[in-house]
Amino acid sequence: MAEVSPEERHLRLIGELDCDPTPLATLRHSTSHVMAQAVKRLFPGVKVAIGPAIDDGFYYDFAKAEPFTPEDLVKIEAAMAEIVAANLPFERQELDRAAAIAFFRERGEPYKVEILEGLDAPRVSLYRQGDFIDLCRGPHVRSTGEIKAFKLLSSSGAYWRGDERNPMLQRIYGTAWLSQEDLDKHLWRLDEAKKRDHRKLGRELELFVFHDVAPGAPFWLPRGMTVFRQLEAYWREVHDANGYLETSTPILVNKKLWEQSGHWDHYSDNMFKLEVEEQTFGLKPMNCPESTFVYRHALRSYRDLPLRVAEIGRLHRNERSGTLTGLFRVRQVTMDDAHIYCRPDQVQDEITSVLGLIRQFYKLLNLEPRFKLATRPDDYMGTIEMWDGAEHGLHEALKANGLAYELKPKDGAFYGPKIDIHVEDVLGRDWQIATIQLDYNLPERFQLEYVDADGHAKRPVMIHRAIFGSFERFIGMLTEHVAGAFPTWLAPVQARVLPVSQKHEDYARAVHARLRAARVRAELDDRNEKLGYRIREAQVQKVPYMMIVGQQEREAGTVSLRHRSGEELKGVPVDRVLADLAREISSRASDLTVGRP
């Protein structure tokens, strides 16, 4: 694609007309205009709203009484292809804002008029291709013929200006790439993502199920619970070694507590409440208020700090029904929480050590963390000075650790700003997982104190942090990240012993018993099925190791080892298998190493 000269997009407007001038974003933005043109051609009555480039493509919002159907999308795509084939030039035109308002009013485009009325620029730009003219800052490709590879993906409702009080528009999503090859690759990724969907894998691998009777809360099956437990075990190991003290606090708590913490004022829409003997109770949506009871249980000295109080707590949040999505968005959340009470002079070191823990966990699972600083929301508690101080503290900690970060303005918790940690999975999708929150508010609300070296009572600072974030979301993400093929230490079934025929059952049983004695999660598949069938089943279940035993193996005291990767290693002594497995599991290796030279 040709370079876009700066003068072609010199006009600076603010608001929703932002457009990233990189070639790919420009192409997508242009494709959205072509789509709007096609829609106007096929459905003359619709009104156009906005149509930006987004991460993997573009969308355009239209005001239309009836939603678009899949058949509509096919027709629109065909009309777009015609527009592309016609190779219409994109022509830029500038005019006074008032003239633009008159122009769009005359054309019956109320959304464009509304946008223009909200702008403070004296002049605006329009782009035309063929018979279609749109308010737009640009830039665009030179002509529609430069659009080579695009596809419409879906349609759905979307609120005008993203506000649920506004009318709902019809949005069409599409994707566009610089080459057909890139488009194909993207479509492959979408397809791959569908195959890895944790909801599908969760069922197939028997990790968990959902049921109508408990929307937003999984039933963990034995295999899924094994993954859960192994993550917990690792978590406890690391936290024990890092000076954390584990606690457990009540789930059903009197409203009084939530009033004191501020949750009743700032979070009550998300809380499940119930009446018990004329008192109002709430299921805890967060652990923090109750954590302060652990702190206050004893008189704290400056020597006791930092006090690191951890809790794997089961939380309930009343998420709106339409937002629930598998393990990614649940109503019952198991959070690996901890609250660090420290002196102001300890904050930087504590945050640094939490960042270190997060990097340690994520490295083990081959996840690349990305850091985002979320600042004061509109509905905040406390004073601006407190917030400025806390935001500064988090910024300093990120800087001191040499971590680049993005800003998420107004996205902090109501009691304090946070560093949110996101990861990108193998398919390039982004998940928010861990969080570190700096809080001067709750210590104030709960009148927390410690006795300082000078004998005076001082107020501690509270750091809230979670590494997995929620076990639910984390396991969902991890399942998709590894496509169900968990590293051996996490795999629900680590090895499956397959006798060639029932004649070799005794030896198979002996091998299986030795594996179990070595605390390997091993299964014996001696069903009356052909070997090929049982191999296929183990393969589909992503069992890391299949151990096939027959006459030869029995005589030699070996197994024929088959990795789930398909790799075969014949005649591996059972002793060797046990030793290698023990090493692989205890080191929590991510690769399959057993029997390899």
Next chain:
RNA sequence: GCCGGGGUAGCUCAGAGGCAGAGCAACUGAUUCGUAAUCAGUAGGUCGCGGGUUCGACUCCCGCCCCCGGCUCCA
């Protein structure tokens, strides 16, 4: 919560105002097998839930629940 699409056997899905279907899985039997699906038979259902229309409803109408794709919100 909002817009749209769905809910039929454990799973994937077909069907449709007049006896509820298939494949896989399960169970039984035969086969005793060397690296990704052996053969035969059997069993399996409140067609999401509740109401209505009808001689008759899985099918049509109304309400609700749940799921999916988005929006909004979020770990």
